[in-house]
Amino acid sequence: MWAGGMPGGVPGLLFLVLLVSGAGGHVAVGQTMHYSKRPDAKNGEKLYKNGCIACHGSDGAGAAMTSTQFDRPDTFPDFTRCDQTTPEANLIWRDVIQHGGRARGFSTIMPAFGDLLTSDQVNDLVGYLRTFCTNSHWPRGELNLPRAIVTEKAFPEDELVISTELNASGAPGFTTDVIHEQSFGVHTQIEVDVPVNVQDQDHRYTSGPGDITLGVKREMFSSLKTGSILALQGGLLVPTGDSRRGFGSGSTTFEPFAAFDQLFKENTFLQFQMGADLPFAPDAAPNYARKSIFWRGAAGQAIAGDHMLGRLFSPMVEVLGSRTFAPGEGNDWDVLPEMQVTVSKRQHVRAAVGVRTPFANTAGRGPSVMFYMLWDWADGKLWEGWR
């Protein structure tokens, strides 16, 4: 259905809109909100005082160092700190409470309570743990959807990504982007993207940096109830790449975009991004720097065995469109089927691979293989959480 006849801009956009409105009828529920009944935080508090207080403390910030006998891992939670707790999905907490720290590659000091507590009691505990963070404006980790290769998501992240695009036809070459994303406060994230190009040009390999992007993203709206999150980003592309070799645009470029993500029941998700590249000096390098707009969408499904606790597979399809404002230019359309998979047990290291194929306005554009590795460094060190 994705690749089926999408000749131009207007029908294509219509298609994306239809996709959203068509899916909208299916009432959205956050990933882990499958409570059989509402959690009873009062009951959770009772259970917490019996079983958890000795280690996690009466205020949720951790019991006094003097009264606990264990060395605290770096990831030991302070439940009053929203920046530490809101990125964690309820499902993760349920898993840790039922199966112990071991289940997610955390410290084995955190015991497994699965034999002692019913499923409802675990929900009540999670409900109580959520009361320690008193600011409800933080976007919740459930809305941090699996990263698509090209389409940027709305959720503010703490992530290091190494992403490579390899020409699959024409002259050999690749571009690797090293992307650092870091969240600040409740709604904000900064991003630095440093591309490095390696290309066979007239049978000689040349390499060099591309245009570095500096971006600030701001989450504008998010709701776990409806499964939606919206963010705006303002980015600046600095002309650090050599435009004569095709590694950069030759002009500083402003890149604003909006990203909207929607999570549905049963972990189906959609991600949209729409924006523009606006060079400050479009005439400086007429071959490269041109005003353009882009629109991107990803549809996917997260799948995992063992009641969503096992390795997470997220097959997705992206449709990527752009239009350069120059005489005789049409709309570029690409399709990118891909698969993301969690590599570490803690799911803080993930990899994805896909093949990007142009299907409209294909002159001079060939297919490419794309892959990335990402490390969510807020969830622990790179070498932690593997077993």
Ligand code: HEC
């Ligand atoms: C013997 C001490 C101990 C007891 C008792 C204990 N915990 Fe823990 N808990 C820990 C430690 C230590 C960690 C940190 C593990 C790590 O980060 O490696 C932890 C981690 C957690 C986490 C994971 C937080 C995150 O950020 O991912 C949750 C949730 C949790 N505990 C809930 C509970 C609940 C609920 C109870 C009571 C039913 C409980 N714990 C009882 C020691 C304990």
